[in-house]
Amino acid sequence: MRLPQSRAQYLVVHSLTHVIIVTVLLGLTSSSLHASTPALSCWPRDLRFGEVTIGQKETMLVTVTNNGQTSTKISAVTVSNSEFSVSSISLPLSLGAGQSVDVRVAFVPTTTRWAGGKIAFATNSPDQTASLLVGGTGVTALPLSAHPASISFGRIKIGESATVPVKLTNARSHPIWLTGLQTTGNGFSTSGPDFPLRLPGGTSVTLKVTFDPQAAGLTGGSVFVEGVALNIPLTGTGTTSAGQLTINPGTLNFGDIEVGTTETLSTTLGASGGSVTISSAASSNSQFSLPGAAFPLTIPAGQTVSLGVAFTPQNAGAATGTLSFASDAKNSPASESLTGKGTAPYVILSWTPSTSQVSGYNIYRCVPANCTYTRINSSLDPDTTFTDKTVVPGTTYSYVTTAVNSSGVESGYSNPAEVQVP
Numbered sequence: 001m002r003l004p005q006s007r008a009q010y011l012v013v014h015s016l017t018h019v020i021i022v023t024v025l026l027g028l029t030s031s032s033l034h035a036s037t038p039a040l041s042c043w044p045r046d047l048r049f050g051e052v053t054i055g056q057k058e059t060m061l062v063t064v065t066n067n068g069q070t071s072t073k074i075s076a077v078t079v080s081n082s083e084f085s086v087s088s089i090s091l092p093l094s095l096g097a098g099q100s101v102d103v104r105v106a107f108v109p110t111t112t113r114w115a116g117g118k119i120a121f122a123t124n125s126p127d128q129t130a131s132l133l134v135g136g137t138g139v140t141a142l143p144l145s146a147h148p149a150s151i152s153f154g155r156i157k158i159g160e161s162a163t164v165p166v167k168l169t170n171a172r173s174h175p176i177w178l179t180g181l182q183t184t185g186n187g188f189s190t191s192g193p194d195f196p197l198r199l200p201g202g203t204s205v206t207l208k209v210t211f212d213p214q215a216a217g218l219t220g221g222s223v224f225v226e227g228v229a230l231n232i233p234l235t236g237t238g239t240t241s242a243g244q245l246t247i248n249p250g251t252l253n254f255g256d257i258e259v260g261t262t263e264t265l266s267t268t269l270g271a272s273g274g275s276v277t278i279s280s281a282a283s284s285n286s287q288f289s290l291p292g293a294a295f296p297l298t299i300p301a302g303q304t305v306s307l308g309v310a311f312t313p314q315n316a317g318a319a320t321g322t323l324s325f326a327s328d329a330k331n332s333p334a335s336e337s338l339t340g341k342g343t344a345p346y347v348i349l350s351w352t353p354s355t356s357q358v359s360g361y362n363i364y365r366c367v368p369a370n371c372t373y374t375r376i377n378s379s380l381d382p383d384t385t386f387t388d389k390t391v392v393p394g395t396t397y398s399y400v401t402t403a404v405n406s407s408g409v410e411s412g413y414s415n416p417a418e419v420q421v422p
Helices: 002-035
Strands: 040-043 046-053 058-066 072-079 084-087 093-095 100-107 114-123 130-139 144-147 151-157 162-170 176-178 180-184 188-191 197-199 204-211 217-226 230-239 244-248 251-258 263-272 276-283 297-299 304-311 317-327 334-343 347-350 360-367 370-375 385-388 396-404 417-420
Touching (some): 040 114, 046 058, 046 100, 058 093, 058 130, 058 217, 072 084, 084 114, 162 230, 180 188, 197 204, 204 217, 244 276, 244 317, 244 334, 251 263, 263 297, 304 334, 347 396, 360 385, 370 396
Parallel strands (some): 151 230, 251 334
Antiparallel strands (some): 040 058, 046 230, 072 114, 084 100, 144 162, 162 204, 176 197, 180 217, 217 230, 244 263, 317 334, 347 385, 360 396
């Protein structure tokens, strides 16, 4: 009889133990769920800076968001490692429910070692403190370099995209393996060669990084090249409005340019209120052109590019034209006025004055192939300079001068001077 009682007692104890364990586990689960959703959060939760040359700065973007139902105030930011720093935030900072602030975190390594740290954003409530883990490695030289080292896409209209090529170069003499890519950040993507890949020493490979904004506002991200721990920070701003193309100066004046020669001036194109993609350009006068310009050309918001505009007058006289740019800007097509004057070629002569008392000089010209000198000045030239405006392009001339005294006696020819007119 004792055996059944003992067995029954054992079953009771086991059942009670099971209930207690379940209760405890449920309590832990509830507590864990509550702790995983703090009112204040950081995105991303950790920043990988990869390898950075000692003394150089690499900056990444982190977004701090108030997920709570009431306003909170960020009162202090603490950084556990002096090689990391925080900027673009003024304290104290109040964040309403659902509001965010973008913070730039920089890493400047001082030694050749891995550095880690923690950045804490403290508020007036203990459960509203957010923390961010950071890490990076200082190196004396990077085995792989990226050009550009970071990308700022500027303002891109939602529904459109911008792509920037990034050249990765193996700075070493021996091959390195690039094992993979990790692209982070909402709206950023990377295309190009397949990974893993072997990059021989001194060679390069090009990636294409694209920003396709999914929402209005500033967004941060990165491209992390695995195998060499190279990080390429990314930023871009989504906007709902189209940009505007600016052209400076509004009128490009070339002045006097000899017929048959070319003068090039610079014009500056800019984008405001959003990025602008120029699809084509046209000149209303063939004497004005855009040598070397390639389209389509995307100008990020707030940035400018310079293009060379050339004027090649075909004949003497004033020339005008209009340079028009077709783009996705709201003021498309935007235009710039062009003006210039073609002038016939001329030759300016100068000579050493006579040591005798003279009344003036005569100037003679001939074509060397059939050189019979002919006077080209209509009256005595009292000066020792003369401008010949009757030359023909592509012709070579020989010039001599004579001196005439007050009695009208003329000297012999000076030494000849040959001039080839372009």
